[in-house]
Amino acid sequence: MLSVEGLTVRADATDLVHDVSFAIAPGERVGLIGESGSGKSLTALSLMGLLPEGVTAAGRARLGERDLVGVPESRIKGLRGDELSMVFQEPMTALNPLMRIGAQVTEVMTLHGRSRQEARARSAELLERVRLPEPAQIARAYPHQLSGGQRQRVMLAIALANEPRLLICDEPTTALDVTVQKQMLELIAEVAPALLFITHDLAVVASVCERVLVMYGGRVVESGPIREVFTRPRHRYTQGLLAASKLTPRGTRLPVIEGGVPAAGRFPGGCVFRNRCPHATPECETPPALTGDGHAFACWHPAD
Numbered sequence: 001m002l003s004v005e006g007l008t009v010r011a012d013a014t015d016l017v018h019d020v021s022f023a024i025a026p027g028e029r030v031g032l033i034g035e036s037g038s039g040k041s042l043t044a045l046s047l048m049g050l051l052p053e054g055v056t057a058a059g060r061a062r063l064g065e066r067d068l069v070g071v072p073e074s075r076i077k078g079l080r081g082d083e084l085s086m087v088f089q090e091p092m093t094a095l096n097p098l099m100r101i102g103a104q105v106t107e108v109m110t111l112h113g114r115s116r117q118e119a120r121a122r123s124a125e126l127l128e129r130v131r132l133p134e135p136a137q138i139a140r141a142y143p144h145q146l147s148g149g150q151r152q153r154v155m156l157a158i159a160l161a162n163e164p165r166l167l168i169c170d171e172p173t174t175a176l177d178v179t180v181q182k183q184m185l186e187l188i189a190e191v192a193p194a195l196l197f198i199t200h201d202l203a204v205v206a207s208v209c210e211r212v213l214v215m216y217g218g219r220v221v222e223s224g225p226i227r228e229v230f231t232r233p234r235h236r237y238t239q240g241l242l243a244a245s246k247l248t249p250r251g252t253r254l255p256v257i258e259g260g261v262p263a264a265g266r267f268p269g270g271c272v273f274r275n276r277c278p279h280a281t282p283e284c285e286t287p288p289a290l291t292g293d294g295h296a297f298a299c300w301h302p303a304d
């Protein structure tokens with residue numbers, strides 16, 4: 001559905017992203033990980049046609065039959081928020097502070113051709129779909145009256161409004177506290193038609209995605225199913241990333257330190273799919289005898 005071939009992003013004759021290729025199938029959830037500055041955001045922004053001034057993209061990126069790179073702004077504008085949409089880290093900067101939430105959700109639909117009446121009805125449905133409490137009340141509120149987690153749900157509702165084929169999320173939960181983050185991740189995994197999920201958090205990517213791309217220095221240095229990349233990393237950078245992370249393969253028996261907290265493998269908030277993971281074992285839960293502090297083991301969620 002999405003195919004990216006030889007994508008290069010450049011500023012002042014310097015390649016910031018170099019020869020990146022990958023594909024996403026319908027319904028697939030793909031993680032994009034890598035250290036700060038490795039080119040994750042620029043890769044996503046070039047698909048959205050939202051590169052900053054002075055930064056240009058070359059190569060090929062297609063969503064279905066439509067080209068995303070090297071096309072006039074007018075053409076990409078028609079696709080953005082329609083066929084593909086994006087949720088950013090900080091919803092406060094993406095929402096209009098002077099407009100009520102309901103109007104903002106409605107607007108993205110009327111801009112893409114729906115009637116006002118249809119858009120209004122659908123906007124109520126969307127706010128409910130992203131599990132906002134009291135959706136009618138939320139629709140009348142202004143962004144500053146909502147919590148960070150609620151604002152992020154509104155952004156998700158806006159992103160889903162025109163039933164995009166691909167959802168791109170760039171660190172969507174980094175600014176949220178752990179419990180809210182977990183709920184948001186579950187929701188994204190549930191509602192995304194197909195997903196490109198950018199994060200630096202390996203535990204998050206292992207929970208939400210089926211496949212992962214690892215970027216380093218502007219290149220994709222490794223890619224494959226989560227289980228394969230995380231259990232047999234081939235690139236030195238991925239090996240280092242995993243060694244420094246708190247992830248532990250599912251079922252690993254962790255050493256217990258004094259006080260009953262596992263010495264390694266802690267994943268604050270617990271496994272995000274804890275309640276509906278087909279691979280759940282008692283080890284995925286928080287064994288009270290072991291932790292007693294609300295932390296659980298991280299675990300893999302290989303695609304079934």
Ligand SMILES: Nc1ncnc2c1ncn2[C@@H]1O[C@H](COP(=O)(O)OP(=O)(O)OP(=O)(O)O)[C@@H](O)[C@H]1O
Pocket residue numbers: 011016034035036037038039040041042043052053054055200
């Ligand atoms: N407008 C710009 N002009 C020039 N260089 C830029 C511009 N925006 C980003 N860069 C550079 O491009 C590289 C990749 O940036 P990018 O934002 O894609 O990284 P990232 O992997 O998303 O990092 P982070 O995880 O910190 O968001 C970095 O070296 C950054 O300094």
